[in-house]
Amino acid sequence: MIMSKAVRGVHPLLLALPLILLGIIAAPLAAQEAQTNPDSLPATSELDNLLQTLEDEGERQRFIDNLRTLVEAERAQASEESDGLGTRVMGQVSDAVGDLSDELTDAAVELSELPLALWRGIESLQSPATRASAMEVAGKVILVLLGGFIAEFLLKRLLARPRRSVSDRHGDTKVLRLAYLLLRTLLDTLPIVAFALVAFSLLPLVEPKPVTRLVALALINANLLSRIIGVIGGMLLVPGHPGLRFLPMSDETASYFQVWLRRFTLVGVYGYFLLDAALLLGLAYSAYAVLLAILGLVLTAMLVVLVLQQRQAVAKFLRGSKSGGSTLVNLRLRLAEIWHVLAIAYILGCYVVWVLNVQGGFEFLLRATVLSLVVLIAWRLLAHLLGQMVERLFRLNNELRMRYPLLEVRANRYLPAFHRILNIALGIFATLALLEVWGLRPIEWLAGPEGRALLSTLFLIGFVLLGALIFWEVFSAYVESTIQRRAADGVGSQRIRTLLPLAQNALRILLVVLVGLIVLSEIGVNIAPLLAGAGVVGLAIGFGAQTLVKDIITGVFILIEDSLSVGDVVLIAGHSGTVERLTIRSIFLRDLEGNVHTLPFSVVDTIQNYSKEYSYSLIEMQVALREDVDQVIAVMREVADELIADEVYGPNITGEFEILGLDRFEEYSVVVRVRFKTVPLMQWAVRREYNRRIKMAFDKYGIEIPYPHRTLYFGEDREGEAPPLRLARAQLRPRKAAPPPPEHPTVEGPQEIPSEVPDAPEPEEPAGRPA
Structure with a gap:
């Protein structure tokens, strides 16, 4: 915030002081250089040589051949512009790096001599004539700028009350808000127009020298461009007046971007005009190029800082309100995490293209950026439209829903997967389009032998997966419909509910194995060792797991013979209970106390079924x-x-x-x-x-x-008489x-x-x- 206040408080006249001093110092140097430098004389010798070449028949023909060669080179260069960015950069990077190294060497020499030249310019100010000339330059430049600023200040004070009145108004409709905003912008523009009129009118009246004129024009143009950018930014952001703002942002955000816009404007505009004026006043081009690259690097660093400061805010905007689920939402979440990296890479890429002076680089970047936005928007629209079409396609009417109650359940089961597959396919096409836009030519590679082989492999894999899925769904639909029909008829429903799920599991395992082997074979994996190894492993398992094999085979025959089913009450191997579940090798019984008995089929010698x-x-x-x-x-x-x-x-x-x-x-x-x-x-x-x-x-x-x-015998004596037995009488019913x-x-x-x-x-x- 301290930096923003400092930048906001700098007056354009203070920013003009470096140019004024540069003009004062460079004025005597430019005059001295014009007197001593022979390169400033008219190049009459080159014109004479051109005239002699055109008059001579042989020389003229050689000159025409050279021109034809240059034309063909220009055509070849124009044809190369259709190549991608990567091709052009790789073709020009060595030359660009070589030229840049030469420019850095020359700039180092020039910049090392610049303090000496400045010292000589300062020493030349000791001369009365040079000092008078420098004072004249400074005085005329200050006079022109001061006149413009006075006119701007007076008109701004005159329009302060109307501008304040317009800024405080808040229209109820968008039309009124737009009218007030345009009127406010017009009131902000009028003082700038007054500055330009007065400054440009005073400039010829003071009869400036060439150096004075260059310095004055640079300052006037820099001030006008910076003020125009500020007016446009104020019209869009309108800090402090939310009633006139059309962009959805708070006052704090608007003020934040206004500060950053002012920073970029002052550094970029005044820095460029300062370097441009220095070049016109005699600065070597190599030093000018290096200083300009440094200025661009400073602006790039400022952009990177801005991106890093807005990292969390933009990430929150990209995440949105949805938590996840679809492919687009997941992509937005991933983009929210890495968007700053992509933005910094894009900014650095633009800077590298500018520094290396890649021919057509900025045009390519602009075109690729616009086309990328178009591809992303088209991808989003197509995903939405196709999603609506799929929803309508899978929606069943009441008649079909009543006739086939399981059909809607099965269709809804695959609806999310179909949405995901569709989004993935659209994402692949969008990625190919983005790569094509950025010059990587994936379609050309896919049209080649390797690409066709890859597409053929993917198509065959997709066909196998789709065929397996269709076969599985048909069989599953048959199983479910059969179980439902048998349950309604009450004939063999328990047996069907036992056998068909086992057949489903076996079919699932078979399909997974077959499809896996086919996919491995198509992607280039040699499955012969896998088959041989599976055979050896199967043989080893057959010898080592005889009980397991016996369980499976016995269970299959027991189920085929319908000896027992789920829900039957049976007595097996001394254990009785209700059959709760059957697997491919075991029976699960639950007895009256709730205990579960797991019995392998191999222990089943007899089955006593009480439910047949x-x-x-x-x-x-x-x-x-x-x-x-x-x-x-x-x-x-x-x-x-x-x-x-x-x-x-x-x-x-x-x-x-x-x-x-x-x-x-x-x-x-x-x-x-x-x-x-x-x-x-x-x-x-x-x-x-x-x-x-x-x-x-x-x-x-x-x-x-x-x-x-028990019968009691009381015995008898020798005479055969038994001892008396006394009985108690009881009343009998x-x-x-x-x-x-x-x-x-x-x-x-x-x-x-x-x-x-x-x-x-x-x-x-x-x-x-x-x-």
């Missing part, structure tokens, strides 16, 4: 030896009829109640066997309910369910009469129940079946 098609609820009822079997069977049928008619348990019973008859004799009882045909996994619930009801019925009819007891037995036995004979029915007891209910 239907089940039987087998009941073995024990009654006392003294009970009437026909009466017991009649009671059991009565209870079975009631259970079948029940609203809760009846739908789970799918067949008639079957009485298998008296099965066997036990130590204290006889066993009557019956059974119900039920839906899968309901046999235990039916049996529990039947046991509950039969217990109540036996209690009702007084049918004894035996329990373990009267026994209810049992229903009359049917005329014919209800026991279904062996003609319906074959004798091959196993005598082994029915296994207990698996622990995996919930109550």
